[in-house]
Amino acid sequence: MTIATTQTQVPVNVDNDKCIAEKGCTVCVDVCPLDVLAIDMLTKKAFMKFDECWYCLPCETDCPTGAVSVSIPYLLR
Amino acid sequence: MKRIDLEFDLVVIGGGTGGPMAAVKAKEKNPKLRVLLVDKANVKRSGAISMGMDGLNNAVIPGHATPEQYVKEITIANDGIVDQEAVMAYAANSFDMINQLDQWGVKFEKDETGDYAVRKVHHLGSYVLPMPEGHHMKKILYRQLKKARVEVTNRVVVTRVLTGADGEVVAVMGFDCRTADTYVIRTKAAVLCTGAAGRIGLPASGYLMGTYENPTNCGDGHAMAYHAGADLANLECFQINPLIKDYNGPACAYVTGPFGGFTANSKGERFIECDYWSGQMMMEFYNELEGGNGPVFLKLDHLAEETIQEIETILHTNERPSRGRFHEKRGNDYRKQMVEMHISEIGFCSGHSASGIHTNAMGETSVPGLYAAGDCASVPHNYMLGAFVYGRLCGENAAAYCAGHGQGVIDAGDVAAEERRILAPLGRTDGLTPYQIEYKTRRLVNDYLQPPKITRKYEIALRRFDEIREDAESMFAANPHELMRAMEAHSILDCAEMAARASMFRTESRWGLYHYFLDHPERDDENWFCHSLLSKSAEGRMQMRKKAIEPYIVPIDEEERSAYQRLRVAHNAEAA
Ligand SMILES: Cc1cc2nc3c(=O)[nH]c(=O)nc-3n(C[C@H](O)[C@H](O)[C@H](O)COP(=O)(O)OP(=O)(O)OC[C@H]3O[C@@H](n4cnc5c(N)ncnc54)[C@H](O)[C@@H]3O)c2cc1C
Ligand code: SF4
Ligand code: SF4
Numbered sequence: 001m002t003i004a005t006t007q008t009q010v011p012v013n014v015d016n017d018k019c020i021a022e023k024g025c026t027v028c029v030d031v032c033p034l035d036v037l038a039i040d041m042l043t044k045k046a047f048m049k050f051d052e053c054w055y056c057l058p059c060e061t062d063c064p065t066g067a068v069s070v071s072i073p074y075l076l077r
Numbered sequence: 078m079k080r081i082d083l084e085f086d087l088v089v090i091g092g093g094t095g096g097p098m099a100a101v102k103a104k105e106k107n108p109k110l111r112v113l114l115v116d117k118a119n120v121k122r123s124g125a126i127s128m129g130m131d132g133l134n135n136a137v138i139p140g141h142a143t144p145e146q147y148v149k150e151i152t153i154a155n156d157g158i159v160d161q162e163a164v165m166a167y168a169a170n171s172f173d174m175i176n177q178l179d180q181w182g183v184k185f186e187k188d189e190t191g192d193y194a195v196r197k198v199h200h201l202g203s204y205v206l207p208m209p210e211g212h213h214m215k216k217i218l219y220r221q222l223k224k225a226r227v228e229v230t231n232r233v234v235v236t237r238v239l240t241g242a243d244g245e246v247v248a249v250m251g252f253d254c255r256t257a258d259t260y261v262i263r264t265k266a267a268v269l270c271t272g273a274a275g276r277i278g279l280p281a282s283g284y285l286m287g288t289y290e291n292p293t294n295c296g297d298g299h300a301m302a303y304h305a306g307a308d309l310a311n312l313e314c315f316q317i318n319p320l321i322k323d324y325n326g327p328a329c330a331y332v333t334g335p336f337g338g339f340t341a342n343s344k345g346e347r348f349i350e351c352d353y354w355s356g357q358m359m360m361e362f363y364n365e366l367e368g369g370n371g372p373v374f375l376k377l378d379h380l381a382e383e384t385i386q387e388i389e390t391i392l393h394t395n396e397r398p399s400r401g402r403f404h405e406k407r408g409n410d411y412r413k414q415m416v417e418m419h420i421s422e423i424g425f426c427s428g429h430s431a432s433g434i435h436t437n438a439m440g441e442t443s444v445p446g447l448y449a450a451g452d453c454a455s456v457p458h459n460y461m462l463g464a465f466v467y468g469r470l471c472g473e474n475a476a477a478y479c480a481g482h483g484q485g486v487i488d489a490g491d492v493a494a495e496e497r498r499i500l501a502p503l504g505r506t507d508g509l510t511p512y513q514i515e516y517k518t519r520r521l522v523n524d525y526l527q528p529p530k531i532t533r534k535y536e537i538a539l540r541r542f543d544e545i546r547e548d549a550e551s552m553f554a555a556n557p558h559e560l561m562r563a564m565e566a567h568s569i570l571d572c573a574e575m576a577a578r579a580s581m582f583r584t585e586s587r588w589g590l591y592h593y594f595l596d597h598p599e600r601d602d603e604n605w606f607c608h609s610l611l612s613k614s615a616e617g618r619m620q621m622r623k624k625a626i627e628p629y630i631v632p633i634d635e636e637e638r639s640a641y642q643r644l645r646v647a648h649n650a651e652a653a
Binding site: 002003030031032033034035049050052053054055056057058061062070071072073075076077 | 117118119121122123124127128232254255280282283284285286287288291292293323324325397398399402403406407507510558561562
């Protein structure tokens with residue numbers, strides 16, 4: 001059997017112009033209780049890697065540059 | 078992937094609410110004790126109180142309530158099935174804990190005289206203390222962890238508590254959810270503070286992480302306790318909450334009640350006297366929802382503008398701050414519309430209900446050296462302050478236990494078996510995904526276990542869970558993160574089966590909707606005025622037994638006993 005990847009629009013958006021992950025910031029990745037954020041090795045910016053969000057907001061609240069914005073996941077909205 | 082071997086005196090599992098308190102208090106009791114706090118998330122922002130809390134739901138403060146009154150209230154709210162000594166241990170230590178938190182910098186609401194501003198939400202007494210600036214809670218706990226020099230390991234998912242020849246705790250195992258390194262932590266004692274089992278049922282939205290509880294809390298602790306040989310108590314007393322529909326978070330009647338908000342039916346009429354969450358309250362909610370007067374709403378649109386603004390400030394900055402965002406998208410304005418509510422999927426939680434790992438008034442489980450505090454334990458209606466108080470009791474009592482015990486002997490075979498179990502999904506390149514296993518389990522929980530309970534449906538559920546157990550053997554994980562979800566899926570399956578077996582055992586109805594059993598619709602005090610205990614048999618299967626209710630230390634008279642049965646507003650009463 002093969003494995004398919006199903007596309008989904010994730011609820012967390014990172015503004016690449018504001019994100020300073022390339023300077024070593026990993027705050028949002030560190031605080032997320034579900035560990036669903038990561039730093040993209042190519043762009044050196046934070047992004048939502050897994051669509052498993054509790055819409056709890058530590059990532060947005062603790063980001064030092066205001067780069068993160070969280071929406072309510074589409075299925076709940 | 079490597080294996081990491083560590084040695085401590087005490088390991089606290091889960092660093093949300095009760096966990097940090099347990100670790101700090103164990104260190105205060107014996108600063109030389111080697112204490113490790115492990116969390117699958119990061120203790121800076123983990124657990125139910127990740128973004129703070131709206132208030133204390135069960136503060137027992139002199140001048141407002143006595144410990145005896147509180148024990149009575151909870152005994153009645155929980156239909157008599159309580160170990161009063163354990164509830165009393167909470168109540169008697171509640172005020173000291175509030176003062177401790179106040180000293181640490183937690184801001185509680187106070188009146189002009191500096192006294193705590195307690196509000197009435199429960200049926201009988203006054204126990205709710207607002208925390209308008211409750212969002213600082215995690216920072217305050219973190220400061221105390223640093224001060225007490227507790228060692229912290231984040232992002233390690235604990236999977237098993239290993240026991241020695243006498244059934245005592247000898248080690249804790251787990252893995253790093255980013256590297257898949259496995260951990261074998263030798264220890265004399267452990268405190269489980271893994272929170273509720275909040276990921277057993279499927280939210281009506283279908284979004285797996287759209288739960289009331291922090292979804293990190295998927296019942297790992299319940300599963301670990303079971304496999305370590307501990308008793309679990311009254312699991313059939315499910316947690317089911319009245320929540321904002323789809324958002325699946327608190328609306329929240331505890332905050333808005335004292336301001337004049339209330340739960341209403343579609344006509345805008347009050348139908349319950351009291352919004353305190355109990356099984357009976359949920360039954361009335363369910364009846365209204367399913368009857369001609371549904372849906373059910375939280376009504377605030379009759380309140381003054383300043384009051385609504387104050388409510389918005391609390392509800393949209395604290396605890397679940399995305400509530401405001403949700404309402405905005407829906408076009409919900411507290412001034413103009415009532416907020417639509419619904420009932421949640423099922424879970425185990427002693428914070429709100431009474432289901433969990435059995436503990437006594439010292440926080441001890443039935444496994445020597447294993448303690449449990451907070452939502453995963455069994456002291457009913459314990460909420461956040463209960464997690465703190467029992468965190469303290471477990472930390473102190475575990476420290477005392479460590480003083481009298483050496484390190485035990487770890488069975489190398491047990492370690493090897495658990496390492497194999499953990500790493501198996503990573504070793505496969507093909508199979509079912511953790512998402513598929515979890516989704517199907519939780520969907521079946523909704524289909525078959527959500528009350529009203531029916532024997533035939535429960536039998537079908539058990540058969541289907543067995544099938545999923547077989548399927549789960551072919552689960553594969555492409556990376557350490559998915560491995561975390563895979564191991565969680567095993568815990569969820571264990572909890573689903575526990576929920577079914579415990580429910581089928583208690584052949585009566587009790588706790589309103591929580592255990593509304595259609596084949597046995599009446600409460601049967603003659604046969605079922607007792608706890609139910611679930612444990613692992615010698616053959617490795619789930620077994621059930623009864624445990625007599627411990628003698629009451631606060632007597633309850635006949636009239637009081639049925640107070641929570643009289644929640645429904647009298648038929649022709651005026652709408653409030
Ligand atoms: C939305 C919401 C609102 C609430 N509102 C109130 C309120 O206003 N007032 C009130 O008094 N109470 C309230 N409660 C209840 C209160 O928050 C809880 O009773 C209390 O916080 C529970 O504490 P705990 O330590 O048991 O669990 P938590 O604080 O949830 O901590 C559990 C921890 O265990 C970790 N963990 C889980 N599994 C593992 C594992 N396998 N390995 C390692 N770590 C693990 C988790 O990451 C988490 O950090 C609310 C709860 C919720 C969910
Ligand atoms: S916290 Fe903000 S700045 Fe830091 S990595 Fe995340 S998005 Fe970028
Ligand atoms: S809202 Fe919460 S769960 Fe979602 S990405 Fe941010 S921290 Fe993680």
